[in-house]
Amino acid sequence: MKRAIASLLIPVFFLLTGCGTAEAQEQFFTMDTVMSITVYGKGAAEAASAARQEVEALNAKLSRTEADSLISQLNAHAGDGTAVDMDGDTLELLTFAKSVSQLLPGCFDITIAPVMDAWGFTGEERHVPDDDTLAAAMALVDSDKLLIDEAAGTARLETAGMSVDLGAVAKGWAAARAEAVLREAGVTSALLDLGRNITAVGPKTDGTAWRVGVADPEDDSQYLCIVSLEDQTASTSGGYERWFEEDGVRYHHIIDPKTGYPADSGLKSVTVISSNHLLADALSTTLFVAGPEAALDFWRSRDDFELVLCTDQGQLLVTEGLEAGFEFRGEELGYDCQIVRR
Amino acid sequence: MSISLRRLTRCAVLTALALALSVAEGLVPLTIIFPLPGLRLGLANLVTVYALCRLSGREALLILIARCLLGSLLGGNLMALAFSLTGGLLALAVMALLLRLSCLSLFGVSIAGAAAHNTGQILAAMVVLGGTAPLVYLPPLLFCSLVTGAVTGGVSILLVHRVPALGDIKS
Amino acid sequence: MTARSSAADRRRPTPWDFVVALIVAAAAVALLFLLKQESGNFLTATVVLDGETIAQYDLTALTGPVTLEVEDASYPLTIQAEPGRIRILESSCPGLDCVHTGWADRAGQQIICLPNRLVISLEGTSSGDIDAVTG
Numbered sequence: 273m274k275r276a277i278a279s280l281l282i283p284v285f286f287l288l289t290g291c292g293t294a295e296a297q298e299q300f301f302t303m304d305t306v307m308s309i310t311v312y313g314k315g316a317a318e319a320a321s322a323a324r325q326e327v328e329a330l331n332a333k334l335s336r337t338e339a340d341s342l343i344s345q346l347n348a349h350a351g352d353g354t355a356v357d358m359d360g361d362t363l364e365l366l367t368f369a370k371s372v373s374q375l376l377p378g379c380f381d382i383t384i385a386p387v388m389d390a391w392g393f394t395g396e397e398r399h400v401p402d403d404d405t406l407a408a409a410m411a412l413v414d415s416d417k418l419l420i421d422e423a424a425g426t427a428r429l430e431t432a433g434m435s436v437d438l439g440a441v442a443k444g445w446a447a448a449r450a451e452a453v454l455r456e457a458g459v460t461s462a463l464l465d466l467g468r469n470i471t472a473v474g475p476k477t478d479g480t481a482w483r484v485g486v487a488d489p490e491d492d493s494q495y496l497c498i499v500s501l502e503d504q505t506a507s508t509s510g511g512y513e514r515w516f517e518e519d520g521v522r523y524h525h526i527i528d529p530k531t532g533y534p535a536d537s538g539l540k541s542v543t544v545i546s547s548n549h550l551l552a553d554a555l556s557t558t559l560f561v562a563g564p565e566a567a568l569d570f571w572r573s574r575d576d577f578e579l580v581l582c583t584d585q586g587q588l589l590v591t592e593g594l595e596a597g598f599e600f601r602g603e604e605l606g607y608d609c610q611i612v613r614r
Numbered sequence: 615m616s617i618s619l620r621r622l623t624r625c626a627v628l629t630a631l632a633l634a635l636s637v638a639e640g641l642v643p644l645t646i647i648f649p650l651p652g653l654r655l656g657l658a659n660l661v662t663v664y665a666l667c668r669l670s671g672r673e674a675l676l677i678l679i680a681r682c683l684l685g686s687l688l689g690g691n692l693m694a695l696a697f698s699l700t701g702g703l704l705a706l707a708v709m710a711l712l713l714r715l716s717c718l719s720l721f722g723v724s725i726a727g728a729a730a731h732n733t734g735q736i737l738a739a740m741v742v743l744g745g746t747a748p749l750v751y752l753p754p755l756l757f758c759s760l761v762t763g764a765v766t767g768g769v770s771i772l773l774v775h776r777v778p779a780l781g782d783i784k785s
Numbered sequence: 786m787t788a789r790s791s792a793a794d795r796r797r798p799t800p801w802d803f804v805v806a807l808i809v810a811a812a813a814v815a816l817l818f819l820l821k822q823e824s825g826n827f828l829t830a831t832v833v834l835d836g837e838t839i840a841q842y843d844l845t846a847l848t849g850p851v852t853l854e855v856e857d858a859s860y861p862l863t864i865q866a867e868p869g870r871i872r873i874l875e876s877s878c879p880g881l882d883c884v885h886t887g888w889a890d891r892a893g894q895q896i897i898c899l900p901n902r903l904v905i906s907l908e909g910t911s912s913g914d915i916d917a918v919t920g
Contacts (some may be wrong), residue, residue, distance in 0.1 A: 397879055463817060487920030493889055712792065
């Protein structure tokens with residue numbers, strides 16, 4: 273009976289919501305994650321599909337696992353002295369990634385790939401590498417040995433066995449490019465979910481800001497808090513996303529370039545909110561490795577991003593720029609919330 | 615026969631009748647057709663209607679309480695007592711009020727009574743279970759009460775008009 | 786001695802009886818809408834394997850646990866649905882991130898098995914007050 277009534281009412285519900293603005297969604301697998309692009313307004317379907325194509329084209333250039341991508345060519349020629357031709361996009365992204373390594377030394381390195389391979393995070397079976405394997409892989413991590421010649425439009429890796437993985441920045445770059453494509457198509461309201469990095473294009477169709485929940489690292493069905501986004505990206509990194517257990521110890525996928533082991537900096541997750549999509553993506557990984565104090569110090573030295581830090585002690589540290597439209601939801605989950613000021 | 619003894623007797627007879635109807639109703643559970651908790655025809659309500667029309671509100675109340683207490687003793691379920699008593703009392707109150715309206719017939723009174731009974735039941739369930747979850751069952755129960763109320767309404771019209779007031783039997 | 790009421794004297798239904806019936810029906814409909822808005826008791830889970838919908842569950846209508854074995858996937862896995870929630874019970878995929886996700890019980894939530902290109906999406910009338918989730 274209940275079900276019968278429900279099934280009668282559901283079409284009515286869809287009719288009611290259906291008379292709003294046009295809406296189109298594309299969901300697809302790329303960059304080793306699931307993405308969805310939701311566009312509102314006239315021409316939504318075409319714009320969403322164009323944005324998807326843009327992201328997929330980027331993946332074809334930047335992916336380490338696509339055999340003929342530019343990055344694969346760069347990696348294949350590691351140590352043989354060949355300067356590999358790059359296009360403008362890839363060159364810019366490589367330069368940016370190198371600059372992040374210098375902003376917070378030791379916390380970020382796009383040449384970490386050999387270590388990720390040693391841990392099996394890129395392959396079929398995750399495992400703790402033995403000391404020799406890990407040491408050999410660690411010897412190959414050094415983004416100073418990624419040489420970029422902007423004038424010639426080439427890049428090369430100095431040592432054989434070195435490898436570049438743009439996983440920590442590619443989604444941010446994709447968000448920026450997808451947004452550009454949408455804007456060009458005249459879109460004023462869209463939501464991009466690129467592997468749980470959320471990019472808000474404009475406000476919602478009703479003119480209000482998008483409300484984005486920050487997931488509880490302990491329970492994916494719960495939220496720590498809700499932040500308001502408008503023309504910004506919220507990017508989260510956490511050790512709970514990909515991990516494995518060996519001999520009762522949990523190992524996660526964010527490797528500290530200093531130690532070669534999963535970062536253990538006192539944080540469960542880091543969410544970076546910025547109108548610079550690329551920066552948000554790169555910083556979430558970097559600051560997760562850096563730890564809460566270093567992350568807040570770095571935040572105080574800049575004014576182009578805001579943070580939600582979830583510490584091991586169950587504390588939520590929220591920077592003051594987020595206060596408007598912020599909602600703490602973690603009280604019942606046992607979290608404390610504190611607003612951090614400059 | 616003294617007045618009080620006569621009253622006692624007819625209350626007892628009506629209580630027994632209500633109990634019998636409750637049990638009889640349990641033999642043909644409507645919930646087999648509609649799997650809806652709390653759904654029943656409400657035949658025992660007939661006695662309440664009859665008592666309200668032909669006796670007094672006080673007697674109707676006494677019969678109702680006696681029926682619920684005895685019924686739960688037979689069924690051995692205290693939770694059921696809370697449900698049936700709350701439902702029954704609310705139905706009684708609503709019907710006693712509506713019977714004063716000259717524009718209605720027993721159909722309308724019975725439907726309102728059945729709806730009130732279901733509402734009372736659900737309210738009791740919400741208190742006992744401590745949450746609004748049982749509320750989900752109320753809308754379908756209300757729809758069903760349109761049918762069950764109309765059926766008992768029709769029967770109660772026959773009952774009230776065909777069966778003479780117990781007080782007149784003697785004469 | 787008995788208070789004879791007018792309503793008890795009639796033998797046929799009056800138009801007002803229909804008004805009473807209408808009020809009861811209206812109350813039922815109003816309550817139904819109120820409930821839908823408030824708790825949104827409808828939650829459906831859609832299982833999409835590589836772009837193709839392979840199963841759909843009305844999680845609110847389930848009365849007991851249901852399991853689905855996805856043998857066609859590159860790494861076969863088992864999905865378990867219960868009233869109100871769903872999870873990937875076991876999977877032969879590397880990493881097992883999908884199993885680690887645990888139960889999903891909120892509209893808008895997703896369970897993803899990347900190696901299999903499998904997505905379980907929860908949809909309901911109560912996708913809540915948020916537009917997306919990061920993390």
